[in-house]
Amino acid sequence: MSTRIAVFGTGYLGATHAACMAELGHEVLGVDVDAAKLEKLAAGEVPFYEPGLGEVLRRNIDRGRLKFTSSYEEAAEFADVFFLGVGTPQKKGEFAADMVYVDAVIETLAPLLTKPAVIFGKSTVPVGTAERLGKRARELAPVGDGVEVAWNPEFLREGFAVQDTLHPDRLVLGVDRGRHGRAESAAREVYADLLDEGIPFLVTDLATSELVKASANAFLATKISFINAISEVCEAAGADVTVLADAIGYDVRIGRRFLNAGIGFGGGCLPKDIRAFMARAGELGADQALTFLREVDNINMRRRTRMVELAREACGSLLGARVAVLGAAFKPDSDDVRDSPALNVAGQIQLQGAAVNVYDPKAMDNSRALFPTLTYSANALEACEGADVVLVLTEWPEFLKLQPSDLDAVVRKKVIVDGRNCLSPDEWRGAGWNYRGLGRP
Known part of the structure; x- marks a missing residue:
């Protein structure tokens, strides 16, 4: 059964949700105040990189199921169900989330x-x-x-957002228990195809649904920082954190996913969300409960500093050194450079006097906008030209495929620092390279 839906906010979350709701057969109106963004979307162009989303967007525009507008009046007249998908960035100068965009939609x-x-x-x-x-x-x-206002948190992974919207591992709906309204029945109509697939549907109170998302992000951030803390111990002891992660990952209670030691997490969600979670716990008087997240954050930021140290060690001094940086996005299959460890490391190295050449398959434009003073290369080989050290900072498939022989004739010194522990140390060392990984002997 088709529902008339308006989605407010056409950024990463909103655009994905609008296109995917149309894909489920609903009539959808995407609403935003950014005219340039709306113009792009209406023309079938996704203003960011997300695999598969462009096809879903264009298919549903062509079918007439998906349109875009800046008019709240049009949206209010058109829809029965409204989704709110605007950003909640970190407030300037504090940890708390900035609710100005969310409040503006309601107002x-x-x-x-x-x-x-x-x-x-x-x-x-x-x-x-x-x-x-x-x-x-x-x-x-x-x-x-x-x-009726209900909460239906998203659990999107950048690079897998279409899959995560159309085939999520669970649906969570928080409803106002004091009001026996139609939120649950409306959600069941909207997500009928997903429920037919047997996807778990958890109906909770409002507060629980809001905490589910915050807790999921806090857990994932903690898991990454845990293995990065262990990687610091491994470096001190001469152990190998990747083999250690494999060994503990076989335990079903622990699991191998998100146990990859490296330069840590970034992006538009985990860093700001764990900080906002801490801030809110403090407001509620439960500030002791989440103090461990401060250390999770500290460990994560320390990894970036460690990467800069390894680059300096490799060059002797960064002043006047040529440094190749492969990767700028915070993760592969994304052009998102918000709080990107890779770009942060590149910036820090440049501030210490190095000439830094950056290449990323998808995040070049966003990187230039954020760090215009770095040098950007057209491909990996160009970035590595004359390099004293090569840093692999985002684990894009094309960097994993690089062979030592591809770079031998290009670089000045055969030194590579693997910030994601994604390359084979034996292969690079066997080819005469000095290989360094994080938390590896």
């Missing part, structure tokens, strides 16, 4: 709601937000109690 949309409506929040927000927004929406809306 603008609610006064236009003259018929019963369900607003599903998807953004990652501090616990207590959904209840507050529900009260505010009912105060502002002409339909009053006919407005």
